[in-house]
Amino acid sequence: DVKVTQSSRYLVKRTGEKVFLECVQDMDHENMFWYRQDPGLGLRLIYFSYDVKMKEKGDIPEGYSVSREKKERFSLILESASTNQTSMYLCASTLGSAQETQYFGPGTRLLVL
């Protein structure tokens, strides 16, 4: 079974803090994704990576950056957290093309005060 893990299930941070969310997959997947999910808005893509050190912006990259130094690990960074970044953050991976099944991590619920 593919396993995608995320570093925290719940996180509370203060406005202006730098926040790191980590995602690790154990199946040698090429592609990794970061989404946020908010009520009524569905899943929105923040960034994705199709290879080590490669990244591309999704629909809502503002206020976020990412890092993929190793194939299995994809980190999402909130440089200076703001209250409007309170959300559920989901990491996903796919083996090859995005025509394939996405495997999601359990999600991180981030609250920014």
Place this chain on the structure above:
Amino acid sequence: RKEVEQDPGPFNVPEGATVAFNCTYSNSASQSFFWYRQDCRKEPKLLMSVYSSGNEDGRFTAQLNRASQYISLLIRDSKLSDSATYLCVVGASGGSYIPTFGRGTSLIVHP
């Protein structure tokens, strides 16, 4: 990337009912289609892929209508445990890596 649209619901049905959801997509070049299930406060998980010929998995049937650009999910003999949000996903096309998610349809099955 083009839109994928779903009726958000909620669909409120009694146990044992048959319920169907549709999902429309606007990119005619799309090649792959999926239904995911998301339980409350959990991550989405693949329910089934949707093939051109349609496919069935127990009480669940998925169909693709390319001419009208929609996919459907039929659930027969609904169970309480079917209560969840069902996400329609259209795979990437044109060399993109990015699938497109619908916002989901909420299903509530009541006793």
